[in-house]
Amino acid sequence: MIGISPRQLEVFAAVATHGSVRRAAEQLHLTQPAASMALAGLERRLDVVLFDRAQRRLHLNARGRALLPLAREALLRLQEIERRGNATTSAPSGELRIGTSNTVGNYRIGELLGGFVAAHPQVAVRLTVGNTAAVLAQLRDYALDAACVEGTVADAALETLPWREDMLVVCARPDHALARRRRLRAADFAGARWILREPGSATRVLAERALAQLPPGETVLELDQTEAIKQAVVAGLGIACLPAVAVHDSVAAGRLAVMATPFLDLRRTLQLVVGRGRYRGALLDAFLAAARAAPTLAHAAVAKRRARI
Numbered sequence: 001m002i003g004i005s006p007r008q009l010e011v012f013a014a015v016a017t018h019g020s021v022r023r024a025a026e027q028l029h030l031t032q033p034a035a036s037m038a039l040a041g042l043e044r045r046l047d048v049v050l051f052d053r054a055q056r057r058l059h060l061n062a063r064g065r066a067l068l069p070l071a072r073e074a075l076l077r078l079q080e081i082e083r084r085g086n087a088t089t090s091a092p093s094g095e096l097r098i099g100t101s102n103t104v105g106n107y108r109i110g111e112l113l114g115g116f117v118a119a120h121p122q123v124a125v126r127l128t129v130g131n132t133a134a135v136l137a138q139l140r141d142y143a144l145d146a147a148c149v150e151g152t153v154a155d156a157a158l159e160t161l162p163w164r165e166d167m168l169v170v171c172a173r174p175d176h177a178l179a180r181r182r183r184l185r186a187a188d189f190a191g192a193r194w195i196l197r198e199p200g201s202a203t204r205v206l207a208e209r210a211l212a213q214l215p216p217g218e219t220v221l222e223l224d225q226t227e228a229i230k231q232a233v234v235a236g237l238g239i240a241c242l243p244a245v246a247v248h249d250s251v252a253a254g255r256l257a258v259m260a261t262p263f264l265d266l267r268r269t270l271q272l273v274v275g276r277g278r279y280r281g282a283l284l285d286a287f288l289a290a291a292r293a294a295p296t297l298a299h300a301a302v303a304k305r306r307a308r309i
Contacts, residue, residue, distance in 0.1 A: 006078055008042040009071045011035050012050065016068050017143060019057045065141075072142035073279055080281040095124045096283055099138055099147040101202060102226055103166070104270060105129030107245045111164075112148055116290035123283065131224065133200035139273060145284050147273040148291070151202030159276040163291065168206055168266040169258045171247050172239040179257040186263050190215035193238035198224040202268070207241035210264045230256065241266070 014024035015035075025035035043050055050064035060068065079094050104112060105127065113125060128138065132149040139147045140157055153160045172179040178188060194217050197204040203226070211217065220238045223229050226246045233240050234255050250256040272291060274280070280288075 003045050004042060005038075006075065008038045008045075009075055011038040012042055012064075013068065013071050013075060015039060015051065015058055016060050016064065019059065021058065069142040076145075076281055077279055079283075080279075093120075093122045094283055095126060096146075096287055097126045097128070097144045098287070099128040099130070099135035099144040099149075101132045101135060101149040102129060102224075103150055103203060103243045103246065104148045106226065107243065108164070108270070111294055112291055115294045116287050119290060120286060131198065131200045132202040136273065139275065142275070145274075146287065148270060149202060149273060150268050150270050151205055153271055153273055157276055158273050161272040161274075161288065161292065162269050163272045164270040166268050166270050167244050168203065168210070168241050168268070169244045169247060170210075170239060170241050170261050170264070170266075171233060171251070171256045171258050173234055173236050174254060174257040176236070176239065176257070178239065179259055184259055184261060186214050189217060192217035193220045194218065195221040195223065195229050195232050195238040195240045197226070197229065198222050203241070203243065206266065206268055210241055210261075210266060213264060 010028055011021075011024055011030070014027050015021055018024050018027070021035050021039065022032050024030075025032045028035065030038075039050075046067075048063045050061065050067065051058040052061050053059075098113070100109070100112065106129065109127070113127075117123070117125060128135065128144060130138075132151060135144070135147050135149055136153065136155065136158065138144045140155070148163060150166060178184065178192070181188065192214070194207075194211065196207055196219055199222075201224070221229075221232055223232065226242055229240050229242060230247065230250055232238065234250070239259075244258075247256050247258065251258055272288060274284070274288070
């Protein structure tokens, strides 16, 4: 007879996420003593300690880290059993945890989630936005159900599904010396002052690959948000390599200029990412189908123009 309850697994997973019994209790709508009892009961049943207690926070130890993916998958399967056993509806329901890179989360979130949210209002979507490395780490740890990031994902534990084509552009303030040139060559970038994304960002990886094709320059700033880099470029602090979708409005407003650099390959693919071989419930399958069927930003713009005619 299995002596572990779903409630114990829920509390364990929530404490692992928040590092706090109090915050886990709030998420699960439990009293703090009830959550503490559930966690203590699980540790007693397994005869292991799952967390290290330090500075009023709970940190997963090695045993806890090993068990957390199994607990999260067990909860997912239990939710699917409950959904299928509910004769009143066959529509997916529950919570979907999606992680995105900054580019997708800040500029393409409507394209990624709009159709799915409209079709499934009963689903609660929890969105995490961060740099690609951080998001993929959470996906590997079962803290996310799926992710959408840019660039190559070289991890045997993860499966990728191509989603959208994307590209970067080299931009500067309109009065920058390079922006005023009618035709640029790679040699013109010698000594250029670059503003880059932080390490771990897929945009940074592609930007570094592009810079390797240019004469040596100088990295003057590293910032972890595209919007911060745009403001730094507008302020005249340097030039940057940024997603085209992120600079469109600033270019239209005359605050930024995009430089023609046909000698650089700045294309990339945005990827939907899931855990390889993991169980996929109806909720995750519905999200993946909706995301891949959603119209691109370009198609949406054409449809909007046609609607005005």
